[in-house]
Amino acid sequence: MREKADSDLVRRQNRLLLMEALRQHGAMARVDMGRHTGLSPASITSISSQLISDGILEEASAAHVPAEGPLRRGRPTTQIDFNPxxxxxxxxxxxxxxxxxxxxxxxxxxxxxxxxxxxxxxxxxxxxxxxxxxxxxxxxxxxxxxxxxxxxxxxxxxxxxxxxxxxxxxxxxxxxxxxxxxxxxxxxxxxxxxxxxxxxxxAEGLIGSDRARYGGTAAVVFMGYGVGMGLIINGQVYHGPTGAAAEFGHMNHVPDGPLCRCGRRGCVEAYVADYSLLRWASGEAATQPPSSNAIPHADMLALETAAHRGEPAALSAYAKAGEALGFGLARIIAILTPSRIVLAGPGTRAMALIRPYLDRALEAGVVDELRRNVEIEVVPIATxxxxxxxxxxxxxxxxxxxxxxxxxxxxxxxxxxxx
Amino acid sequence: MREKADSDLVRRQNRLLLMEALRQHGAMARVDMGRHTGLSPASITSISSQLISDGILEEASAAHVPAEGPLRRGRPTTQIDFNPxxxxxxxxxxxxxxxxxxxxxxxxxxxxxxxxxxxxxxxxxxxxxxxxxxxxxxxxxxxxxxxxxxxxxxxxxxxxxxxxxxxxxxxxxxxxxxxxxxxxxxxxxxxxxxxxxxxxxxAEGLIGSDRARYGGTAAVVFMGYGVGMGLIINGQVYHGPTGAAAEFGHMNHVPDGPLCRCGRRGCVEAYVADYSLLRWASGEAATQPPSSNAIPHADMLALETAAHRGEPAALSAYAKAGEALGFGLARIIAILTPSRIVLAGPGTRAMALIRPYLDRALEAGVVDELRRNVEIEVVPIATxxxxxxxxxxxxxxxxxxxxxxxxxxxxxxxxxxxx
DNA sequence: AACATTTTTTTGGACGCCGAAATAAAACAA
DNA sequence: TTGTTTTATTTCGGCGTCCAAAAAAATGTT
Structure with missing residues (x-):
C-alpha cells in the first residue's frame, strides 16, 4: 500500500526532488532548481538553505563560476552543488x-x-x-x-x-x-x-548518464565472459522479489542444447558467451562442462580474426550465437515490449559477424507489431x-x-x- | 521524475489511501480506517466527512449494521462505504x-x-x-x-x-x-x-480479490482458445510502454516449430492453445494456418476423454503442450523470478495430463536456485x-x-x- | 443515576507550500 | 558618479494539512 502523507513527507519528497535534479544536471542556481522541480522560489530557498546547513549541499565559491557566455544583467546566480x-x-x-x-x-x-x-x-x-x-x-x-x-x-x-x-x-x-x-x-x-x-x-549507470534515453523501459544485455541482463522498467532497474537480476544468460534457448556453466542445457549463454564461441569454433563437444578459468583476451581476438578471414568454424560459431541471441531477445520483446535494447560489453566487438543472424532470428521469433517499436543499440561500454x-x-x-x-x-x- | 509535493498532494494521497482501504476491505468504521491508513482520528474525520459531502462515500444507515457478535461497550461505530x-x-x-x-x-x-x-x-x-x-x-x-x-x-x-x-x-x-x-x-x-x-x-481481478497473495510479483497465464499472460510486478499489473500485455502465447518456444495463428512458427500458443492440441491430436500438418473459428467446447472435452482413455495421439498432444508451457515458464522465471505463477482458464481442466511434462520441462529449463522460490498455482477461474x-x-x-x-x-x- | 468505555468531533499548534513584496547584486545609461 | 533596469534570492503573511489533546457523543455497567 501507498505511504501515508503528512508535512514530513512533503518536505522529504521535495528535498529528494531537488537532489535528483542536481544529480541529473549537475550544479545549478536556485532559479534552475525551481524550473526543474516546479517548486516556488520561496520553497527552493527554504529547502536549499536547509540542505546547505545540513552539510549536504554547498554554494560554489564565486571564483568557480564559469563565464556563462555573454554577460547578463541582473543579480548573478549562485551555483549550488553537492558538498563533495x-x-x-x-x-x-x-x-x-x-x-x-x-x-x-x-x-x-x-x-x-x-x-x-x-x-x-x-x-x-x-x-x-x-x-x-x-x-x-x-x-x-x-x-x-x-x-x-x-x-x-x-x-x-x-x-x-x-x-x-x-x-x-x-x-x-x-x-x-x-x-x-x-x-x-x-x-x-x-x-x-x-x-x-x-x-x-x-543499467543503473546508463540511467544515470542519460535518463531521457534509458529512463523508460529497456533491456541491457552484457555480453562477455558470461551473458547478463539488466531490465529497466518504468525508469527503474528491476530487481526481482529477492533482488536477483534478469538471468537472460540462463534463459533456455533450445531444450537439450549445449551444456551451460550453470549445469542446464541450451541456455543463451551456452551459445553466446566467450567460452561458448570458442567451444563451437574448436568443434569441442558441448557436453562437457566448460572450464571455469578466465579466457585470455587474445583468444577472443584470434577467433574474431579467424572469422574475418572466413574460417567456417569461426563463422558458424558467431552464426549460432546470433541466432540464440536473436531468439532470446525476441522472447524478451514478446513478454515486455521494451522500447530499447542495449547490447553492451566486450562481446559486442564481433557484432558485425553476429548481427545478420540476430536480425533474422528476431524476425522469425516475434510478430512485426511488437518488434517494430524496439530500438536496438550497440554500446561497447567500457566495463x-x-x-x-x-x-x-x-x-x-x-x-x-x-x-x-x-x-x-x-x-x-x-x-x-x-x- | 517524481511529483512535486504540497498540501494538495497530501490530501489527494490520503483520500486515495482511505478509498483503497475501503475497496480492499469493504465497509468499515472510521477507527478501522485509522488502523488501515495510519492516519490520526482527526484526519480521518476530516477526510471522510469531505468524501461524504462529495457524494463519494456514505454512512450506513443504522439498520444495516450487522450484530457484531457480543455487545460491546462504548459508542458504537458507524460503518462507512462507497456510495453505490x-x-x-x-x-x-x-x-x-x-x-x-x-x-x-x-x-x-x-x-x-x-x-x-x-x-x-x-x-x-x-x-x-x-x-x-x-x-x-x-x-x-x-x-x-x-x-x-x-x-x-x-x-x-x-x-x-x-x-x-x-x-x-x-x-x-x-x-x-x-x-x-x-x-x-x-x-x-x-x-x-x-x-x-x-x-x-x-491479473487485475486477482489482485483485487486477494492482494496479500497476488500483490507481489506474479505471472498469470490464461489457457484456452489462445494463451495469454498478465504480469504483476510489485503489486501492479505491468502494461508495457504502449499498453500491450505480456504476449506469452506468442513467445517463441522452438525456432521453426509449428505454425501459429500470428503467422510465426513455434510460439507457445502453437503448442498449448485449444486449436494446437486438436491439431497435434488429429495428426494434422502444423504448417497450415489454423482456422479462425471458435472451437466447440465438446471437441475439447472429447480430446480430454480420448487422452484419459489412453489414446496415444491425444496423450502426445498434451505432452507437447506441457513441455512447451514448462519451457516457456522456465524462461519467464529466468527473466523475472516471479514468486507466483497462476495457471488459469479452461485449458487447465486437462492439467493432470499436462503437469508431469510441465514439471519436467521446468526442471530442465531453469536452475534450481531460481525455480525453488516460485509457487505454481492452478486456478480454473471462471471467465x-x-x-x-x-x-x-x-x-x-x-x-x-x-x-x-x-x-x-x-x-x-x-x-x-x-x- | 453515575461511571466506564469506545468512537467521533472539535480545538489549537506546527509545519510546509505559495504569492507577493522586499531586498540584493549586478549591468546599463545618463 | 548616480540612478535605472534587470534578474536572483529572501522575507512575510496566508492557507491547507496533519496531529495531539481535549471534548463530546453514544452506549453498556453498576
Missing amino acids: KCAHVVAVKVSIDGLELALADGRGAILARRTSRTTTYDADPAAFGKLLADEITALLAKARLPTRRVARVGIAVQGVADSQAGTVVWSPAFRGRNISVSAVIEDRLGIPCRVANDANMI DMIIKGTIDRALRHVDREIFAYGPLAKRGRELENIA | KCAHVVAVKVSIDGLELALADGRGAILARRTSRTTTYDADPAAFGKLLADEITALLAKARLPTRRVARVGIAVQGVADSQAGTVVWSPAFRGRNISVSAVIEDRLGIPCRVANDANMI DMIIKGTIDRALRHVDREIFAYGPLAKRGRELENIA
Whole structure:
C-alpha cells in the first residue's frame, strides 16, 4: 500500500526532488532548481538553505563560476552543488579476473581506485567477506579517509545476487554457492552494504548518464565472459522479489542444447558467451562442462580474426550465437515490449559477424507489431560503467534513505557514516 | 521524475489511501480506517466527512449494521462505504465467441449484464466501435441508467491491445488490425474508455480479490482458445510502454516449430492453445494456418476423454503442450523470478495430463536456485474474472483520477460523468 | 443515576507550500 | 558618479494539512 502523507513527507519528497535534479544536471542556481522541480522560489530557498546547513549541499565559491557566455544583467546566480564531503561510497566489482574497487565522493567523483588480481574461485567462501573488507580498508588507507566517513558499499558481481539476504547465490567467480557478503562487511567495517548483479549496475549507470534515453523501459544485455541482463522498467532497474537480476544468460534457448556453466542445457549463454564461441569454433563437444578459468583476451581476438578471414568454424560459431541471441531477445520483446535494447560489453566487438543472424532470428521469433517499436543499440561500454553504476546507485540510495530526511538531530535514525 | 509535493498532494494521497482501504476491505468504521491508513482520528474525520459531502462515500444507515457478535461497550461505530451511486462503470469482454457486457455501480456490484453472440471476425473494422457503442447503450437502457452517469468504460480483448492509442493492434477476434475502439466510444457516448488485454484484466481481478497473495510479483497465464499472460510486478499489473500485455502465447518456444495463428512458427500458443492440441491430436500438418473459428467446447472435452482413455495421439498432444508451457515458464522465471505463477482458464481442466511434462520441462529449463522460490498455482477461474478485473480497474482509475481530487467546484477538471 | 468505555468531533499548534513584496547584486545609461 | 533596469534570492503573511489533546457523543455497567 501507498505511504501515508503528512508535512514530513512533503518536505522529504521535495528535498529528494531537488537532489535528483542536481544529480541529473549537475550544479545549478536556485532559479534552475525551481524550473526543474516546479517548486516556488520561496520553497527552493527554504529547502536549499536547509540542505546547505545540513552539510549536504554547498554554494560554489564565486571564483568557480564559469563565464556563462555573454554577460547578463541582473543579480548573478549562485551555483549550488553537492558538498563533495557530504558522504563517500565505495564500489566493488567482483569478476572472475579479480577485484576492482573505487572510492567516490558525494558528487560521484572517483577519489581512489584499487585493483587486485585475487581470484576467488577456489577461495574459502567464508573468507571472502574478510578479504573484501581488507581490500576496502586498503583502498581507504590509500585515500586517507577514515572508515566512518563511508556511507555505503556497493558490490557488483557476475551471476545471481540476493540483495535481500546480501549473498551471492551463484556466480562464475565462485565455486561455492550462497556466499554471504553484506553481513560480513557490515560487521567488520560498520558500513551498510548491498550486493547486486553487474548487468543491473550497467543499467543503473546508463540511467544515470542519460535518463531521457534509458529512463523508460529497456533491456541491457552484457555480453562477455558470461551473458547478463539488466531490465529497466518504468525508469527503474528491476530487481526481482529477492533482488536477483534478469538471468537472460540462463534463459533456455533450445531444450537439450549445449551444456551451460550453470549445469542446464541450451541456455543463451551456452551459445553466446566467450567460452561458448570458442567451444563451437574448436568443434569441442558441448557436453562437457566448460572450464571455469578466465579466457585470455587474445583468444577472443584470434577467433574474431579467424572469422574475418572466413574460417567456417569461426563463422558458424558467431552464426549460432546470433541466432540464440536473436531468439532470446525476441522472447524478451514478446513478454515486455521494451522500447530499447542495449547490447553492451566486450562481446559486442564481433557484432558485425553476429548481427545478420540476430536480425533474422528476431524476425522469425516475434510478430512485426511488437518488434517494430524496439530500438536496438550497440554500446561497447567500457566495463567501467559497472563501477559508475554501482556508485550512482549507492549515492542515490544515500540521497533517498538519509539525506531526504531532515537533519540528524531531528530524528532517531542510526547514521554516523556521513560527512 | 517524481511529483512535486504540497498540501494538495497530501490530501489527494490520503483520500486515495482511505478509498483503497475501503475497496480492499469493504465497509468499515472510521477507527478501522485509522488502523488501515495510519492516519490520526482527526484526519480521518476530516477526510471522510469531505468524501461524504462529495457524494463519494456514505454512512450506513443504522439498520444495516450487522450484530457484531457480543455487545460491546462504548459508542458504537458507524460503518462507512462507497456510495453505490457515486459512479458507474461498464466492462466489456470481446472474444471470438461474441461480446459480454456488465454494468457495475460504485461499489463494484453488477447491476446488469448483456451478452451478444455477434462475431466480429469478419465485421467491418470501422463499424466495430459503433457496434460496441450500441451494445453499451442497450445495456444502459436495460438498467434505466442515463449515459452520463457512467464514468468509464473498460474493454478487455484477446490479443494485443494498445491502451495508449485505444486500439486493438491484433486479435484473434478480428481479421483486421489496428482497430480503433476508445476514440469511437468516447466520441459517441462521451465516456472515457480504455482497451486492455484480457489476461491483464484477470491479473487485475486477482489482485483485487486477494492482494496479500497476488500483490507481489506474479505471472498469470490464461489457457484456452489462445494463451495469454498478465504480469504483476510489485503489486501492479505491468502494461508495457504502449499498453500491450505480456504476449506469452506468442513467445517463441522452438525456432521453426509449428505454425501459429500470428503467422510465426513455434510460439507457445502453437503448442498449448485449444486449436494446437486438436491439431497435434488429429495428426494434422502444423504448417497450415489454423482456422479462425471458435472451437466447440465438446471437441475439447472429447480430446480430454480420448487422452484419459489412453489414446496415444491425444496423450502426445498434451505432452507437447506441457513441455512447451514448462519451457516457456522456465524462461519467464529466468527473466523475472516471479514468486507466483497462476495457471488459469479452461485449458487447465486437462492439467493432470499436462503437469508431469510441465514439471519436467521446468526442471530442465531453469536452475534450481531460481525455480525453488516460485509457487505454481492452478486456478480454473471462471471467465467472469475478466469482467470483474475490468470493473475493478475502471473503479480504481476513477478513484485515483477523479475522486482523489477535491470536490468538483474546487478544480477545473472536466467531469460530468459522476453521480 | 453515575461511571466506564469506545468512537467521533472539535480545538489549537506546527509545519510546509505559495504569492507577493522586499531586498540584493549586478549591468546599463545618463 | 548616480540612478535605472534587470534578474536572483529572501522575507512575510496566508492557507491547507496533519496531529495531539481535549471534548463530546453514544452506549453498556453498576
